[in-house]
Structure formats: C-alpha cells, structure tokens
Amino acid sequence: MNKLIAGICTTLLMVSCGNDMEKKAAERLELARTAFGQGDYNEAKLQIDSVKILYPKAFDIRREGQKLMQQVELEEQQQSLIYLDSMMQVKQKELNAIIDKYVLEKDSEYQQIGNYFWPTQTVEKNLHRSFLRFQVNEQGVMSMTSIYCGNNNIHHFAVKVIAPDGSFAETPASKDSYETSDLGEKIEKADYKMGADGNVMGFLYLNRDKNIKVEYIGERKYSTTMTAADKQALAGIYELSQILSGMEQIKKEQEEANMKIQFVTKKIEQKRQEEATK
Structure with a gap:
C-alpha cells in the first residue's frame, strides 16, 4: 500500500513538474513573440534559444519556437534589404554627383571592368615624366603605379613617400613591375594595390595638402616631389574608390540577404509540405 501511494505521489510530482516546465517555456515563447512584434529580432532569437536550452523536453513549445525563429530570420533579412536599398540610393547619388570629373578607360572588347583616372593623369598627358599615377576600377579597387622615365635605369621596385615633418610610408616590393625603353628613354613601372601598398595611398590622402617627397627604391637613387595636380588626382581617385567600394560591399550584403x-523560405515551405502529408 505504501509503495502504491509513493508511486502515485511520484507520478503527480512528475506531472506537476512537467506542467510547470511547459508553462515556463510557453512564457518564454510569448516573450519572443512580443519582441518579434516590436521588431526586436535579437531579443526574439534570444528568448527562442533559451527555450531550447532551458526546457529541452518541452517539445511542442520548441517546435513552435522553431517556426517563430524562421519568421524572425525571414523578416530580419527583409528589413535588411530595405535598409541596404536605401544605402545604395545614397551612394548612387554621391557617385552621380562626381562621376563626370573622371575619365573611364575601358576597351569593351577586351575588358569587363574599366578603370577611372583623374583627367590630368591620363597616359597621353604624361609621357616622359616620373610620377605616381592613381586609378580605381569600376568595382572600387584602387591602385597606384610608380612611373620612372630617365636616361638610365634605376631598376626600382618600391617607393617611399615623406611628409615635411619626417613621417613617411613605404610600399613593399611590387609584385607587378616591368621595364622597357623607347628611343633611348628608360621606362619603369611598378604597381601597388590598395591594402598591399604599405598604406602609402592612405598616407598621401591624409597629407594631401602638404609637400610630399617621393623616393624610388631600387638599385639607384631617384627622388621627386609630387605636383599639386598629382596630389589632386590622388585625392579624387581615393574619394571615388571609397564610394565604389562601398557600393560593392552593399551589393555583397544584398546578395547574402x-x-x-x-x-x-525553402525551409518554411518544406515544413508546410511535411505537415500537410501527416
């Protein structure tokens, strides 16, 4: 008799605990629904996750939580797309306001992506001159070319730019350089992409209003001073690259969303089909 009574008490206790667990799990789920309705997606996901962690045996509530989680994730991405679209419109407006200042060089037969130059730095306007040339492609990737023209080769592979206060930046050795000659004139070029330029382009932008000395690093020494036109070209191309690269980042985030x-959506549809066949 005592064993029977003990068994009944244990059963009642288990039922009571089970009911209490279901109640607390349901309360958490309701908090998640409220947060979702208020657009607080992080809080909604946090509450749904807490149901899974704290009440692993509340199977029905957990299933409802999974459905809600899918709705949260779906609406979160939809809201993200709305925000990204508005940001793209802002960037496009910024681009439209300045794009006519630049020269786009693109051979549609051979190039899928063209390059923007500042008008004073197009090739035909800079023959027989040693200088730093800047460009940015249509995807926002900025690069710099150190160009040397002279009677003798210096075989340069890097450059160092120096501000009046002695601060400087220096490129690593270029991975894309070449040398040629034209009617006895020695011509050398070395390319450096943004991010692999030793922050030279960033340094030049920050010091664009100062006199900048350029030292070519190679077998022989050569130095020059950046002209006002070249510093203006650097600033213009740098600012365009920020807009274009920002637009590319937005496109990437739109694709991910x-x-x-x-x-x-596919998961939701699969779940609906599974429930319909039961």
Missing part, C-alpha cells in the same frame, strides 16, 4: 531569404 537574398540567399538567406531563399534558404529560410
């Missing part, structure tokens, strides 16, 4: 929407 659309992929997540497709993934979540």
